[in-house]
Amino acid sequence: MNVELVAFGALALAGAIVLLSAARHLYPKLGIAEEALETAELLTALIIAVLVLTGTGLILVGFAG
Numbered sequence: 263m264n265v266e267l268v269a270f271g272a273l274a275l276a277g278a279i280v281l282l283s284a285a286r287h288l289y290p291k292l293g294i295a296e297e298a299l300e301t302a303e304l305l306t307a308l309i310i311a312v313l314v315l316t317g318t319g320l321i322l323v324g325f326a327g
Contacts, residue, residue, distance in 0.1 A: 267324030274317030278310045285310075 285306045289299060 264324045264327050267320045267327070269324075271317040271320030271322075271324060274313050274320065278313035278317065281306065281313070282310050 285303070289303065292299065292302075294302075
Protein backbone atom coordinates (compact mmCIF):
# COMPACT_ATOMS: atom_id res chain seq x y z
CA MET A 263 0.00 0.00 0.00
CA ASN A 264 1.34 3.39 -1.02
CA VAL A 265 0.09 5.96 1.48
CA GLU A 266 1.11 8.95 -0.64
CA LEU A 267 -1.03 7.86 -3.59
CA VAL A 268 -4.01 7.22 -1.34
CA ALA A 269 -3.55 10.65 0.28
CA PHE A 270 -3.32 12.44 -3.08
CA GLY A 271 -6.37 10.53 -4.29
CA ALA A 272 -8.35 11.53 -1.23
CA LEU A 273 -7.21 15.11 -1.72
CA ALA A 274 -8.40 15.05 -5.35
CA LEU A 275 -11.79 13.67 -4.30
CA ALA A 276 -12.12 16.28 -1.57
CA GLY A 277 -11.22 19.00 -4.06
CA ALA A 278 -13.92 17.76 -6.41
CA ILE A 279 -16.51 17.84 -3.64
CA VAL A 280 -15.50 21.36 -2.60
CA LEU A 281 -15.58 22.59 -6.20
CA LEU A 282 -19.01 21.05 -6.76
CA SER A 283 -20.38 22.59 -3.60
CA ALA A 284 -18.94 26.01 -4.38
CA ALA A 285 -20.24 25.93 -7.94
CA ARG A 286 -23.78 25.01 -6.84
CA HIS A 287 -23.86 28.00 -4.49
CA LEU A 288 -22.06 30.45 -6.78
CA TYR A 289 -23.68 29.88 -10.19
CA PRO A 290 -27.21 31.08 -9.33
CA LYS A 291 -25.74 34.35 -8.04
CA LEU A 292 -23.67 35.15 -11.15
CA GLY A 293 -26.44 36.73 -13.19
CA ILE A 294 -24.99 35.84 -16.59
CA ALA A 295 -26.74 34.78 -19.77
CA GLU A 296 -28.28 31.30 -19.87
CA GLU A 297 -25.95 30.08 -22.63
CA ALA A 298 -22.86 31.26 -20.76
CA LEU A 299 -24.14 29.66 -17.57
CA GLU A 300 -24.63 26.32 -19.34
CA THR A 301 -21.08 26.52 -20.71
CA ALA A 302 -19.66 27.28 -17.26
CA GLU A 303 -21.62 24.39 -15.75
CA LEU A 304 -20.36 22.01 -18.44
CA LEU A 305 -16.74 23.03 -17.92
CA THR A 306 -17.11 22.69 -14.18
CA ALA A 307 -18.66 19.25 -14.59
CA LEU A 308 -15.74 18.17 -16.78
CA ILE A 309 -13.19 19.41 -14.25
CA ILE A 310 -15.02 17.64 -11.43
CA ALA A 311 -15.18 14.42 -13.47
CA VAL A 312 -11.44 14.54 -14.10
CA LEU A 313 -10.78 15.09 -10.39
CA VAL A 314 -13.07 12.23 -9.37
CA LEU A 315 -11.56 9.81 -11.87
CA THR A 316 -8.02 10.83 -10.97
CA GLY A 317 -8.72 10.54 -7.25
CA THR A 318 -10.37 7.16 -7.63
CA GLY A 319 -7.54 5.89 -9.80
CA LEU A 320 -4.89 7.07 -7.38
CA ILE A 321 -6.65 5.43 -4.46
CA LEU A 322 -7.02 2.14 -6.34
CA VAL A 323 -3.37 2.15 -7.43
CA GLY A 324 -2.29 3.12 -3.91
CA PHE A 325 -4.12 0.17 -2.40
CA ALA A 326 -3.01 -2.26 -5.10
CA GLY A 327 0.65 -1.27 -5.07
